Structure formats: C-alpha cells, structure tokens
Amino acid sequence: xxxxxxxxxMLKEDALKGKVIVVTGGGTGLGKSMSKYFLELGANLVxxxxxxxxxxxxxxxxxxxxxxxxxxVQCDVxxxxxxxxxxxxxxxxFGKVDVLVNNAAGNFISPTERLSNRAFDSIINIVLKxxxxxxxxxxxxxxxxxxxxxxLNIVTTYAWTGSAYVVPSAxxxxxxxxxxxxxxxxxxxxxxxxxxxxxxxxxxxGAWDRxxxxxxxxxFDLAKKVPLKRAGEHQELANLAAYLVSDFSAYINxxxxxxxxxxxLQGAGQFNMLxxxxxxxxxxxxxxxxxAKSQ
Ligand code: HXC
Ligand code: NAP
Numbered sequence: 001x002x003x004x005x006x007x008x009x010m011l012k013e014d015a016l017k018g019k020v021i022v023v024t025g026g027g028t029g030l031g032k033s034m035s036k037y038f039l040e041l042g043a044n045l046v047x048x049x050x051x052x053x054x055x056x057x058x059x060x061x062x063x064x065x066x067x068x069x070x071x072x073v074q075c076d077v078x079x080x081x082x083x084x085x086x087x088x089x090x091x092x093x094f095g096k097v098d099v100l101v102n103n104a105a106g107n108f109i110s111p112t113e114r115l116s117n118r119a120f121d122s123i124i125n126i127v128l129k130x131x132x133x134x135x136x137x138x139x140x141x142x143x144x145x146x147x148x149x150x151x152l153n154i155v156t157t158y159a160w161t162g163s164a165y166v167v168p169s170a171x172x173x174x175x176x177x178x179x180x181x182x183x184x185x186x187x188x189x190x191x192x193x194x195x196x197x198x199x200x201x202x203x204x205x206g207a208w209d210r211x212x213x214x215x216x217x218x219x220f221d222l223a224k225k226v227p228l229k230r231a232g233e234h235q236e237l238a239n240l241a242a243y244l245v246s247d248f249s250a251y252i253n254x255x256x257x258x259x260x261x262x263x264x265l266q267g268a269g270q271f272n273m274l275x276x277x278x279x280x281x282x283x284x285x286x287x288x289x290x291x292a293k294s295q
Contacts, residue, residue, distance in 0.1 A: 017042035025104030029204035077130030127172035148191030184254030200260020
C-alpha cells in the first residue's frame with residue numbers, strides 16, 4: 001500500500017455519522033468538495049445557493065458517488081427571509097441541524113474607484129450579510145432548542161492584511177473574521193463553537209474566472225507566490241474542514257486556520273525577497289557583510 005499524502009482523505013470512517021451539515025454555496029468549487037467529503041464521512045448534507053439547477057446537478061452527482069443523503073435548497077443568503085425558510089426546510093427533512101458552513105461568496109477584481117455603490121453592496125451582501133444572516137437564524141434556533149452546534153466560516157488570508165483590487169471582499173471577510181472571534185466567546189455558553197479557515201489559492205472556476213480572467217491565469221500564476229510552489233488541493237482543505245466541524249476538534253473555538261503553503265507570510269517578511277539571490281552569490285555577500293565589522 002502506498003503512503004498516504006495530502007491528496008488522501010484523513011479522518012476515520014463515519015467520523016461525521018449522524019450529523020446534519022448545511023454548506024452555503026455547496027453546489028460548486030470548494031463548497032462542493034467539502035460537501036463530498038462530509039458525505040463520505042457519513043453526514044447528511046444540505047447544499048444551498050441561488051442557482052437551483054446547479055444545486056440539483058451537484059446533489060445528484062454527490063449522492064450517486066457517495067450513496068449519501070443530499071438535499072439541495074435554493075436560498076439567497078443575503079435575504080434573511082429565505083435563510084429562515086431554508087432552515088425550516090432542513091429541519092423538516094432531517095429533524096435537526098448540527099453544523100453550518102458559511103462558504104457562499106461573491107468577488108471580482110476591480111480598481112475600487114471603478115465600482116458603483118451597488119457593486120460594493122453586492123459583495124458585502126453575499127459575504128458579510130449572508131454570513132450573519134445564516135449565523136443569526138441558525139444560532140437563534142440552536143439556542144432555543146438548547147442544542148450544541150458548530151459554525152465554520154470560510155474567509156481568506158487578506159481578511160487581516162486587506163488587499164488592493166478586491167476591497168469589498170477584503171472588508172466583508174474582515175467582518176466575518178471578527179464575527180467568528182466575537183461569537184466564539186459570546187455563544188460558547190450555549191455550546192456553539194465558531195472557527196474559520198483562511199485558504200490561499202485553491203483553483204476553482206468561480207474564483208479563477210473572476211480573479212484571473214483570460215491569460216491573467218498565466219501572467220499571474222498564483223502558485224509561484226507560494227513558498228511551497230503549488231496551489232492547494234481541494235482534499236486537503238476538505239480534511240481540515242471535516243476536522244473542524246467534527247467532535248474531534250471540540251476544544252478548538254474562535255480559531256482561524258490558514259491553509260496557504262505560507263503564501264501570505266511570503267509577502268509579509270521584510271527580507272523574503274532574498275529568495276531571488278542565487279546560491280553562488282552568498283560567499284561574496286558574506287564577505288561584504290563581514291567587512292562591515294572592520295570599518
Ligand atoms: C465592476 C461589476 C463587475 C465588475 C459586477 N459589477 N461585476 N462592477 N466590475 N467586474 C457590478 C454590476 O454592474 C452591478 O452594479 C453590481 O456589481 C452587482 O452585479 P450583479 O451582476 O447584478 O450582482 P449579482 O447577480 O448578485 O452577482 C454577484 C457577483 C457575481 C459577485 C457580481 O460575480 C457572482 O454571482 N459571484 C458569485 C461567485 C463568486 O464570486 N465566486 C468567487 C469567490 S472567490 P450596477 O451599479 O451596475 O447595478 C473569493 C476569494 C478568493 O471569494 C481568494 C482567492 C485567493
Ligand atoms: P465558487 O465556486 O464561486 O463558490 C461560491 C458559491 O457561493 C457559489 O456556489 C455561489 O452559488 C454561492 N453564492 C454566491 N452568492 C450567493 C448568495 N447570495 N446566496 C447563496 N449562495 C451564493 O468559489 P470558491 O472558490 O469555491 O469559493 C468558496 C469559498 O472559498 C468562498 O468563501 C471564497 O471566498 C473562499 N476562498 C476561496 C479561495 C480560492 O482560491 N478558491 C481562496 C480563499 C477563499 P450561486 O451562484 O448558485 O448562488
């Protein structure tokens with residue numbers, strides 16, 4: 001048998017057995033990959049987003065692949081009434097809900113001065129308002145039912161550094177990060193845990209078409225910015241997500257885990273640019289530096 005790698009599933013069989021998990025934006029990209037793994041680990045899944053045809057196709061595909069239960073529910077997370085309706089449908093179908101993954105997002109690159117106020121609103125409404133809408137509706141339900149539960153928020157590494165050209169997304173993700181840490185404390189007394197994952201580049205059609213359109217994918221190969229010189233594999237993110245929503249992480253609360261191969265630190269360290277110095281130049285550089293002592 002070959003040795004397991006980051007491309008393999010990590011948790012033991014049935015690690016999520018019996019849990020009912022809602023993944024917003026679960027029809028595509030990383031939401032779909034996390035959903036698939038949760039199903040493989042025995043969870044009952046609900047995937048939600050605006051495009052019902054996409055959801056139904058994904059639900060059929062995932063249930064055929066995993067033999068698990070997947071319920072597709074159309075829900076625009078920026079509309080609180082739709083979120084309440086979605087929650088009701090989930091509880092009617094499965095009798096309970098244990099985990100919410102706030103994964104739905106909207107984003108595109110643009111110089112900020114080119115944005116209309118509605119463009120700014122549209123991102124904030126999906127990412128920040130969508131996350132607090134779902135969090136509030138599910139939280140009120142769990143508190144009333146006296147049920148312990150867990151919320152996993154998907155942010156980005158620029159949630160704390162900020163980033164030019166994706167300013168509405170950066171503002172919204174910073175808000176989600178703050179929501180994660182604030183409620184991790186406030187709602188711990190109700191047995192509700194909050195954690196977040198900050199992914200670096202994980203290729204998905206949704207993100208790449210909006211952030212690196214056309215030949216920008218080749219001009220700005222994000223893998224080159226990562227010290228480990230590769231993009232993320234969906235399974236390694238799914239492994240982390242499954243752990244954080246499982247009871248194996250019961251004492252982890254309020255944490256944000258970066259999974260980016262060291263990408264954001266690469267940009268942050270003052271002298272990280274010295275990576276570009278060829279190995280053979282270091283003898284000469286050392287000599288020059290040592291000379292400083294005698295001058
Ligand atoms: C300027 C733009 C624009 C653009 C849209 N708008 N695209 N402005 N440049 N490229 C403006 C519109 O003209 C409109 O303003 C306003 O934004 C809302 O646009 P709509 O199309 O009406 O909104 P909506 O249908 O809600 O679509 C939302 C969306 C779309 C974000 C614009 O792209 C979407 O549905 N995205 C969902 C999936 C997604 O974004 N995935 C990527 C996630 S990646 P006006 O004034 O004209 O009315 C991510 C992090 C990645 O989050 C980090 C990578 C490392
Ligand atoms: P994606 O495939 O485009 O996923 C975004 C999902 O959000 C879509 O399924 C979309 O479905 C849904 N969505 C958008 N607006 C919605 C709304 N108003 N209500 C409900 N659902 C809505 O992109 P992705 O790359 O997988 O991104 C997933 C998450 O990872 C996001 O939180 C993103 O910020 C984060 N992330 C991704 C990367 C990366 O490299 N890929 C890096 C850092 C963080 P509909 O259009 O059907 O609504």
